[in-house]
Amino acid sequence: MDKGSELRRDGDWAVLRIWGEVDLSWSQDVRRQVLEAYAKVKSLAVQLDGVSYIDSSGIAALVEGFQHARSKGGRFALLAPSEAVRAVLELARLDRVFPIFTDLAAARAA
């Protein structure tokens, strides 16, 4: 299945867009990209509109980003989660943990 990622800068934020299936075969790479992005910026948004499946290892990569921001005084946000991702987040009540927005403008304004 097609998967990939791209990192772009938008002002003082970085947006990491990932797409495809985020499972154990790939989540370590996503985790590394999240932490590498924090080496450059204090605020990171992960855009999830193209993610068709995410397992607990993929969630763990996001949790690590979230915790990194909390401990270093930065910000972390999820943008536009797909239906599949939203279902996983809501089922595990991670919507009570992650700040989730439709786009970066909304995350910035929050």
Place this chain on the structure above:
Amino acid sequence: MNALPFIERSNGRRGNDNALALVADLAQALASTLDLNAALNLALARIVDVLGAQGGAVFLVDAATNELVCRACAGPVDIHGLRIPADRGIVGRAFTSGQCQIVRDAATDPDFTGAIDRITGVRTQSMLGTPLMTARGPIGVLQVINKRDGALFDESDRDLLRALAAPAALAASNAALTRDLLEHARIRRELQLARRMQRSLLPKRRRGGFPILAINHPAQEISGDFYDFFDLPDGRIGFAVGDVAGKGLDAAFLMVRCASLLRFAGKEGLSPSVWLARANDDLCETVAGGTFVCAAVGYYDPATKTATWANAGFPPVLVHGESGSELFRAEGPPLGIVPGMDFPTQQAMLNDRSLYLFSDGVTDARDTARNVLGVHGVVDLIVRHVQWRPETRLRRIVGELRRRELGDDTTLLIIEAAA
């Protein structure tokens, strides 16, 4: 067959038969050795002798440090264990280029560092070095220095050294593979021990059987899932199921820690909300980043046939029976992420119904088309087997799951009033 024409020599000091016999001898000695270092040292002594060299050495790469380590040597000074950078010097050049090196005057070679000479006190004049090649690339270098009669190494010396390097490379490669295999077997044994220890932490089947039954099927030797149940003095039965994110040793250790944490809090008879909140705060203080635990804990009271629980990010709790079916979704997030969270208590009268808890390894089981089962797929699966006694039911459900692709640990727990 043309028998190795490249090792014929014009001066007749070493005939074709002689050289061929040496190659055959060394190949045989190296192929049948169990002690690589001893065999390499013997082989090297003969190679140095036949080539009329002053000394020689076998260097094998240490991939962890990218250094070449002397594993065998022959000559006036013992350099066993000497380490040199794998990308420096003439030996390094033979290694990185994969090409045999003939150096007639070391002092004028741009790559010559003299590092070994400084240690041995022997001045290298001429040198011959050949990489030890395997299917996985070069693994070291076989090197000889200084002809005793002051002559220079020539192409026929080089070809003989190459012919002798092949069985040496094979023997070294075999030894490394054997070592890896033994190491692998040792790790496997330790994982099996860890697994046995983990399983010993799971509660034994309750005396008198029901009302509670659980099964855990690890995806690998060790599991990040756990379940537990225990009797309270007031007649209630405490239960806990959990799923630590990750599947490796770190998940297994956290699983052990989390299982004990939940057991001790549960035995105090705390309300499920407080029980999870306390575990959450404790885990937030101690677990490493990116690690979390999905868990559901609660009590079943056989007197009132009521189950009370709280759920931290664990898949929905299913209560199913003839009088109806209900799914209770988690109201709290997983443990270990944010301290101070609340975990509302949920409750169901079971009466004739059963309560099911299943980890996300069950909902994520994939069919041959790689579609995941999902919560509703799990509910369908359970409903298809309700006519069976609980133990048979659990076995059949797990049997059906195992025909799918289980990428994660799977845990199922049933609570049901005794018939």
